[in-house]
Amino acid sequence: MENNTPILEVKDLHTHFLTKTGAVKAVDGVSFDIKPGETLGIVGESGSGKSITAMSIMQLISPPGKIVQGEILFEGENLNNKTEKEMRKIRGKEISMIFQDPMTSLNPVFTIEKQMVETIRTHEAMNKKQAKQRAVELLDLVGIPDPEARLKNYPHEFSGGMRQRAMIAMALACNPKVLIADEPTTALDVTIQAQILELLAKLQKELGMAIIMITHDLGVVAEVCDRVMVMYAGKPVEFTDVLSLFDHAKHPYTWGLMHSIPKITDQKQKLEAIEGLPPDLRALPKGCSFAARCKHAMDSCFEVDPSFKQYQANHHVRCLLYENEENEKVVPS
Amino acid sequence: MSSLLEVKKLKKHFPVKSGGIIPRQTGAVKAVDGVSFDVKKGETLGLVGESGCGKSTAGRAILKLHEPTDGEIIFKGKDITNVQGEQLRKLRQEMQLIFQDPYASLNPRKTVEQIITEPMKIFNVPKRERQKKLSRLMDVVGLSSYQKDRYPHQFSGGQRQRIGIARSLALDPDLVICDEPVSALDVSIQAQVVNLMEDLQQEFDLTYIFIAHDLSVVHHISDRVAVMYLGQIVEIGEVGELYRNPKHPYTQALLSAIPEANPHKQKERILIKGDLPSPSNPPQGCKFHTRCPLAEDICKQVNPELKQVSEHGQQAACHLVKEVVAGH
Ligand SMILES: Nc1ncnc2c1ncn2[C@@H]1O[C@H](COP(=O)(O)OP(=O)(O)O)[C@@H](O)[C@H]1O
Ligand SMILES: Nc1ncnc2c1ncn2[C@@H]1O[C@H](COP(=O)(O)OP(=O)(O)O)[C@@H](O)[C@H]1O
Numbered sequence: 316m317e318n319n320t321p322i323l324e325v326k327d328l329h330t331h332f333l334t335k336t337g338a339v340k341a342v343d344g345v346s347f348d349i350k351p352g353e354t355l356g357i358v359g360e361s362g363s364g365k366s367i368t369a370m371s372i373m374q375l376i377s378p379p380g381k382i383v384q385g386e387i388l389f390e391g392e393n394l395n396n397k398t399e400k401e402m403r404k405i406r407g408k409e410i411s412m413i414f415q416d417p418m419t420s421l422n423p424v425f426t427i428e429k430q431m432v433e434t435i436r437t438h439e440a441m442n443k444k445q446a447k448q449r450a451v452e453l454l455d456l457v458g459i460p461d462p463e464a465r466l467k468n469y470p471h472e473f474s475g476g477m478r479q480r481a482m483i484a485m486a487l488a489c490n491p492k493v494l495i496a497d498e499p500t501t502a503l504d505v506t507i508q509a510q511i512l513e514l515l516a517k518l519q520k521e522l523g524m525a526i527i528m529i530t531h532d533l534g535v536v537a538e539v540c541d542r543v544m545v546m547y548a549g550k551p552v553e554f555t556d557v558l559s560l561f562d563h564a565k566h567p568y569t570w571g572l573m574h575s576i577p578k579i580t581d582q583k584q585k586l587e588a589i590e591g592l593p594p595d596l597r598a599l600p601k602g603c604s605f606a607a608r609c610k611h612a613m614d615s616c617f618e619v620d621p622s623f624k625q626y627q628a629n630h631h632v633r634c635l636l637y638e639n640e641e642n643e644k645v646v647p648s
Numbered sequence: 649m650s651s652l653l654e655v656k657k658l659k660k661h662f663p664v665k666s667g668g669i670i671p672r673q674t675g676a677v678k679a680v681d682g683v684s685f686d687v688k689k690g691e692t693l694g695l696v697g698e699s700g701c702g703k704s705t706a707g708r709a710i711l712k713l714h715e716p717t718d719g720e721i722i723f724k725g726k727d728i729t730n731v732q733g734e735q736l737r738k739l740r741q742e743m744q745l746i747f748q749d750p751y752a753s754l755n756p757r758k759t760v761e762q763i764i765t766e767p768m769k770i771f772n773v774p775k776r777e778r779q780k781k782l783s784r785l786m787d788v789v790g791l792s793s794y795q796k797d798r799y800p801h802q803f804s805g806g807q808r809q810r811i812g813i814a815r816s817l818a819l820d821p822d823l824v825i826c827d828e829p830v831s832a833l834d835v836s837i838q839a840q841v842v843n844l845m846e847d848l849q850q851e852f853d854l855t856y857i858f859i860a861h862d863l864s865v866v867h868h869i870s871d872r873v874a875v876m877y878l879g880q881i882v883e884i885g886e887v888g889e890l891y892r893n894p895k896h897p898y899t900q901a902l903l904s905a906i907p908e909a910n911p912h913k914q915k916e917r918i919l920i921k922g923d924l925p926s927p928s929n930p931p932q933g934c935k936f937h938t939r940c941p942l943a944e945d946i947c948k949q950v951n952p953e954l955k956q957v958s959e960h961g962q963q964a965a966c967h968l969v970k971e972v973v974a975g976h
């Protein structure tokens with residue numbers, strides 16, 4: 316059932332915020348594609364441009380933000396050229412998004428039923444009764460017990476985990492081809508996180524959608540992603556399949572992330588923190604954005620901004636260590 | 649090692665009031681419902697459990713920011729459960745709290761200098777000494793002294809947490825209760841702050857109660873760990889043993905739910921169903937029985953007490969775990 320034609324392709328996306336104090340290059344040259352049934356992870360610390368990448372795909376960037384360059388091809392059509400009216404048909408039907416805070420997509424003053432029925436009827440030719448039946452099925456699908464009765468509830472009558480499920484049910488109402496999940500479990504306890512990740516995996520299997528999983532948790536990445544893009548200061552710095560990422564990470568930032576997380580092993584070692592802070596996106600330093608925090612930085616790293624280079628089949632990295640063979644000798648194995 | 653803090657059968661219930669002109673108490677949220685543990689000088693006790701299980705309330709009751717409903721708190725051998733006034737003020741020097749959200753707990757209109765020296769001012773530390781302490785504290789938490797005239801919003805999340813830590817150390821406390829101190833930080837910054845807290849513990853001989861829902865961080869920093877469920881401790885023990893060999897079904901489920909940063913490993917997962925029941929109407933018997941995959945009849949009737957379940961002193965509250973007599 317492998318389908319190798321990408322459902323979504325992002326090509327050299329640049330999204331900037333033109334603020335009074337300068338242009339914030341929130342997303343600055345992001346490219347990736349994703350195939351049906353695949354899960355692509357986007358990892359990076361806060362402010363690295365993950366959410367703005369997602370919002371750009373959904374065409375939800377508003378001034379002073381602007382997509383200044385690039386293409387977003389959904390089934391071959393550039394979403395950047397769609398009108399708002401056309402996008403409204405795509406959002407929620409073809410491409411859906413779920414968020415860390417379910418209240419971003421749930422309205423506190425309406426019952427779950429009203430919201431779900433409305434969402435379904437926006438996209439599908441159904442009468443109220445049919446839409447309600449569909450809503451019951453969806454709540455059942457995401458594991459909310461007693462769905463008929465629960466439809467009558469307001470969002471605040473649900474627990475955090477249940478709200479997350481309700482939001483997922485709404486996002487899946489029209490069998491989207493792409494689901495963008497922006498930190499969907501960050502605010503949840505691990506027990507509930509495990510339930511939600513299992514649910515997403517099951518739904519993906521049944522419905523065949525592509526999932527873009529935005530997270531800063533490498534554990535979640537290891538568990539659910541097929542391929543991973545690591546972002547730093549608006550740019551992808553490493554992009555490869557999940558096994559290569561964990562077994563043969565190339566970028567010093569990726570190494571830093573992996574060493575920063577405490578591992579539950581018997582040997583306790585001091586954590587290797589990444590010193591310093593991410594740069595101000597309005598005044599990016601010359602050279603590589605990560606150089607100031609990089610343990611392996613060479614003089615040239617403060618001068619030359621490395622290109623995003625294919626290192627091996629399916630492994631891209633943005634780092635001068637790999638620009639010529641002489642440098643590679645210093646790379647720790 | 650002697651105990652710095654002993655908590656015995658601590659309870660904190662919040663009254664639930666009905667509406668009406670004269671509100672009546674109609675029930676209680678049993679946020680902390682009979683918790684006992686001790687903390688030895690210089691050690692770190694981790695406190696874990698799902699949100700809403702009563703971790704913060706327990707921490708605040710120990711600091712007497714909440715008036716305990718019942719039980720005893722013994723600090724340095726003295727019963728402090730009911731101290732008030734001047735004695736309580738003195739006690740506040742010796743016990744400090746670090747919060748999850750340093751932004752909400754730092755006054756936005758005060759400079760870093762004012763924030764860090766404020767506790768010393770309250771306790772009448774002379775100005776010269778305050779200034780000396782200020783530069784030393786800023787130095788140890790990794791802030792530069794030229795930043796002392798800046799305001800909290802001019803700092804990143806990690807730096808704000810450093811300011812909060814510096815303030816909490818201003819009066820040389822013995823016990824620091826850290827309530828989710830790194831939960832809001834990115835992993836790279838989280839590692840910086842965790843390392844800092846470990847260094848400070850060494851340097852200032854601090855005792856920590858470290859509250860967090862991130863089980864990997866708790867594993868890293870703690871000597872012993874207590875697992876809470878609905879206001880009670882269900883398991884407590886030395887960190888390595890507890891993580892290697894959890895006895896309580898809840899601890900087992902909790903630990904199995906941690907996603908591991910290793911794509912080669914397919915983790916055996918014990919999924920527990922549903923959410924935490926409401927602490928104002930907790931289940932009869934063992935409070936975990938409604939979600940427990942192993943529950944038997946007795947679990948629905950009798951709430952189990954903590955008992956020793958390993959030769960090294962690990963304790964669990966579960967009918968289905970065998971008691972082990974110590975000292976073999
Ligand atoms: N409305 C805005 N105005 C100016 N800058 C913004 C705006 N929204 C986001 N940004 C900036 O864009 C960058 C990327 O943000 P985001 O994509 O939300 O990061 P994250 O990786 O945490 O999801 C951040 O540095 C943020 O400050
Ligand atoms: N001031 C309060 N009044 C009433 N209920 C409270 C109060 N503070 C906490 N609670 C309740 O007590 C329970 C435990 O809360 P808390 O100690 O904050 O848990 P945790 O820190 O483990 O997430 C929760 O059900 C919470 O809603």
Ligand SMILES: [Mg+2]
Binds near residue numbers: 366367497
């Ligand atoms: Mg984000």
Ligand SMILES: [Mg+2]
Binds near residue numbers: 703704705827
């Ligand atoms: Mg809390």
